[in-house]
Amino acid sequence: MTVFAAILSGVPTTLLLTFAAFGIGVVGGVPLALARRSPHPLPRLTARALIELLRGIPPIVWLFFVFFGVGNSVPGIQPMNAAIISLGVISCAYMAEIYRGGLSAIQRGQWEAGEALGMNRTSVLSKVIGPQVFRISVPAAATYAIGLLKDSSVAYTIGVTEVMFYANEQSRSTSDAIVPFLMAAFVYVVMTIPCAWAARTLDSRLRKRVAR
Amino acid sequence: MDQSTGQGQIAIRLDSVVKRYGDHTVIDNVSLSVEEGQVVAIIGPSGAGKSTLLRCINLLERPDSGRITLEGKTVDAGAEISPKDLAELRRNAGMVFQSFNLFPHLTVLRNVSLAQERVLRRSRKEADARSMELLDRVGLADKAAQYPGRCSGGQQQRIAIARALALDPKVMLFDEPTSSLDPELGLEVLSVMRELAVEGMTMVVVTHEMQFAKDVSDHLAVMADGAIIEEGLPAEIFRAPTHDRTRRFLSALLER
Amino acid sequence: MSVIDDWLQYYPSLLSGLWVSVRLAALSLCIGMPLGLPFALGSGATSRPLRLCTIALVEIGRGIPALVVLQLVYFGLPSVHLTLSSFVAATVALALTTAAYTSEILRGGLQAVPAGEVEAAHALGMSQRDTLRFIVLPQGIRVAIPPLMGLSILIFQATSLAYTIALPELLSQAYSVGSATFRYMSILGLAGLFYAAITIPASWLSERVEKRMARHL
Numbered sequence: 227m228t229v230f231a232a233i234l235s236g237v238p239t240t241l242l243l244t245f246a247a248f249g250i251g252v253v254g255g256v257p258l259a260l261a262r263r264s265p266h267p268l269p270r271l272t273a274r275a276l277i278e279l280l281r282g283i284p285p286i287v288w289l290f291f292v293f294f295g296v297g298n299s300v301p302g303i304q305p306m307n308a309a310i311i312s313l314g315v316i317s318c319a320y321m322a323e324i325y326r327g328g329l330s331a332i333q334r335g336q337w338e339a340g341e342a343l344g345m346n347r348t349s350v351l352s353k354v355i356g357p358q359v360f361r362i363s364v365p366a367a368a369t370y371a372i373g374l375l376k377d378s379s380v381a382y383t384i385g386v387t388e389v390m391f392y393a394n395e396q397s398r399s400t401s402d403a404i405v406p407f408l409m410a411a412f413v414y415v416v417m418t419i420p421c422a423w424a425a426r427t428l429d430s431r432l433r434k435r436v437a438r
Numbered sequence: 439m440d441q442s443t444g445q446g447q448i449a450i451r452l453d454s455v456v457k458r459y460g461d462h463t464v465i466d467n468v469s470l471s472v473e474e475g476q477v478v479a480i481i482g483p484s485g486a487g488k489s490t491l492l493r494c495i496n497l498l499e500r501p502d503s504g505r506i507t508l509e510g511k512t513v514d515a516g517a518e519i520s521p522k523d524l525a526e527l528r529r530n531a532g533m534v535f536q537s538f539n540l541f542p543h544l545t546v547l548r549n550v551s552l553a554q555e556r557v558l559r560r561s562r563k564e565a566d567a568r569s570m571e572l573l574d575r576v577g578l579a580d581k582a583a584q585y586p587g588r589c590s591g592g593q594q595q596r597i598a599i600a601r602a603l604a605l606d607p608k609v610m611l612f613d614e615p616t617s618s619l620d621p622e623l624g625l626e627v628l629s630v631m632r633e634l635a636v637e638g639m640t641m642v643v644v645t646h647e648m649q650f651a652k653d654v655s656d657h658l659a660v661m662a663d664g665a666i667i668e669e670g671l672p673a674e675i676f677r678a679p680t681h682d683r684t685r686r687f688l689s690a691l692l693e694r
Numbered sequence: 695m696s697v698i699d700d701w702l703q704y705y706p707s708l709l710s711g712l713w714v715s716v717r718l719a720a721l722s723l724c725i726g727m728p729l730g731l732p733f734a735l736g737s738g739a740t741s742r743p744l745r746l747c748t749i750a751l752v753e754i755g756r757g758i759p760a761l762v763v764l765q766l767v768y769f770g771l772p773s774v775h776l777t778l779s780s781f782v783a784a785t786v787a788l789a790l791t792t793a794a795y796t797s798e799i800l801r802g803g804l805q806a807v808p809a810g811e812v813e814a815a816h817a818l819g820m821s822q823r824d825t826l827r828f829i830v831l832p833q834g835i836r837v838a839i840p841p842l843m844g845l846s847i848l849i850f851q852a853t854s855l856a857y858t859i860a861l862p863e864l865l866s867q868a869y870s871v872g873s874a875t876f877r878y879m880s881i882l883g884l885a886g887l888f889y890a891a892i893t894i895p896a897s898w899l900s901e902r903v904e905k906r907m908a909r910h911l
Contacts (some may be wrong), residue, residue: 278890278894278897279886279890279894280852281893282890282893282894283851283886283890283893283899284851284852284854284855284865284889284890286854286855286857286865286880287850287854287865287868287885287886287889288886290865290868290869290872290878291878291879291882291883291886292884294869294872294878294879295872295878295882295883295884297877298876298878298879299879303861367700376757376758376759376760376761377759379759379761379762380761380855383857383858390759390761390762393762393765394765397765397769402773403765403766403769403770403772403773404766404770404773404774407762407765407766407769407770408766408770410762411758411762411763411766413753414757414758414759414762415753415754415757415758418757419753420759436709495796496817498813498816498817521821521822524819525819525821528816528817528819529816529818529819531817532817533814533817535810535814536812537810537818539808539810539811539813539814540811540814541811541814541815541828541829542833543833543836544828550827552820553815553818553819553820556820556821556824556828557818557819557820598814601814601818602817602818605818605819614900
């Protein structure tokens with residue numbers, strides 16, 4: 227079963243790529259979401275335009291833009307880095323929208339209570355609202371992470387040695403397109419199922435500590 | 439309001455009905471008879487199994503054991519019932535729900551006509567004519583072209599009654615029909631129900647409306663913990679309840 | 695500016711690619727969405743084996759990246775003597791993906807119809823088929839429309855993956871121009887803007903539809 231072993235060897239890269247990009251998104255989504263809600267038009271509209279473009283243009287196009295486009299002018303970009311950067315930046319946009327949804331779901335009362343207790347807006351945001359937004363965002367974020375895992379498959383087109391790369395390679399060397407790609411399909415399905423289950427258990431546990 | 443004793447025709451009979459949800463016995467060997475033209479009110483504390491019992495009559499709940507007899511047709515708990523027989527049974531029993539359950543995407547007229555067309559195979563013209571008759575009877579003919587969302591709760595429930603009556607059922611089942619309504623809106627519904635009773639409709643009503651139970655019903659059944667603990671003439675039970683649980687329930691009600 | 699020059703010079707070939715992408719998306723959606731309905735109904739079936747089978751198929755369909763399905767259909771099927779052109783293969787692959795996601799969306803929509811209404815229909819003696827046809831489907835599909843619009847936008851974006859099976863859609867065109875001229879950034883930029891020109895207004899429309907429907911409830 228060396229075909230299967232070859233395909234499995236791409237799993238660490240797929241996982242690394244997914245988690246790195248997701249991590250960037252979780253962190254980078256915060257300033258973007260805050261800018262989106264800013265009372266000042268400049269940050270708000272810039273953030274909005276950025277989010278719309280990042281979500282409206284297919285990931286593979288962004289990937290090519292970063293690797294071939296930017297990579298042309300800035301020589302030496304590694305495929306893996308280009309992939310992490312492009313998927314990471316796209317994730318920022320998706321996470322920003324998820325956070326935005328979470329923010330509006332938190333009761334107004336939480337803001338008012340925090341301010342009535344004498345906390346300034348930043349403290350209310352970071353100590354009262356923020357933690358609740360993170361908890362409320364978990365299901366949507368988990369769903370997004372699963373989608374990201376599947377989207378990471380496009381990275382093989384620029385040479386990243388993840389699952390699809392090996393599936394492609396195996397299919398060419400064995401002149402059999404069905405088995406390697408079915409194995410890749412199996413691997414992806416198996417990877418997403420525990421994530422979906424983890425998301426559901428996390429969601430029910432965290433949901434109990436959120437005021438809606 | 440005693441209009442049925444001596445007639446003897448049994449419209450509904452429940453024989454030793456048992457219903458369990460997991461370990462919890464919701465209906466514990468209950469038997470009940472309803473004569474033609476009788477109005478039976480079922481009262482009791484929450485969780486007593488009143489609604490479940492009512493829903494066993496038209497088989498929205500399938501009992502685990504026992505027999506249901508409706509207008510001469512008997513259904514055994516364990517036995518398979520064909521879709522045709524089930525439809526016929528349900529046609530004979532009209533049901534009105536606590537939450538009205540009107541179809542929001544259809545006009546009021548269509549709400550009342552749809553089942554007539556699909557179940558009784560009436561033509562659209564016939565169905566609509568009958569619907570208008572019934573809507574007029576409940577005082578809502580002018581609402582025919584409206585959508586249920588635009589109607590008050592009391593109006594919606596009256597439309598629901600018209601919808602149930604449209605199939606010319608032999609009996610009418612009411613599951614806490616006024617519990618979701620303001621007292622004022624509830625009165626509209628209760629007066630329609632009173633009229634139905636006067637006209638001789640066989641009715642089984644699960645309710646918290648003690649006035650209705652006292653004034654309109656011929657027979658009262660008090661349920662608690664899945665069993666009928668007391669039955670008889672409403673006036674007598676209210677005046678002198680024999681069972682301790684009944685006494686507690688009634689006094690709690692009266693003390694409010 | 696040379697970026698604008700590039701755009702003016704190469705936009706026709708990108709436009710022809712865009713046309714292919716749009717046709718591919720439209721066809722995949724027209725075939726895939728109706729296909730999702732039987733699976734949505736099967737997911738809620740009373741018969742346990744049918745229900746589990748359907749749910750398994752849908753979960754697998756949603757778990758496999760569209761990219762893998764594309765490779766399987768285009769490169770894999772010839773091994774079983776079924777060779778499809780890249781457009782047809784892409785359509786089949788995206789239609790299957792659409793069906794899997796549509797099934798989940800429709801299932802959610804059908805479930806959103808209040809159980810009390812279904813009970814009322816049954817109490818009136820209406821058959822399962824009639825209840826489905828007159829009560830559940832009209833309301834369920836309506837609820838599903840905004841998420842289905844969102845799915846349509848995603849499927850349109852997914853047409854870019856057909857680059858890997860040599861379909862001359864928008865990304866392929868942009869890449870060939872780019873590799874010939876090395877003006878990757880400006881050409882890919884234009885391609886991106888073409889995608890955005892469709893997806894962004896489409897998502898605005900979808901948001902408006904969603905708001906309007908929420909009002910009517």
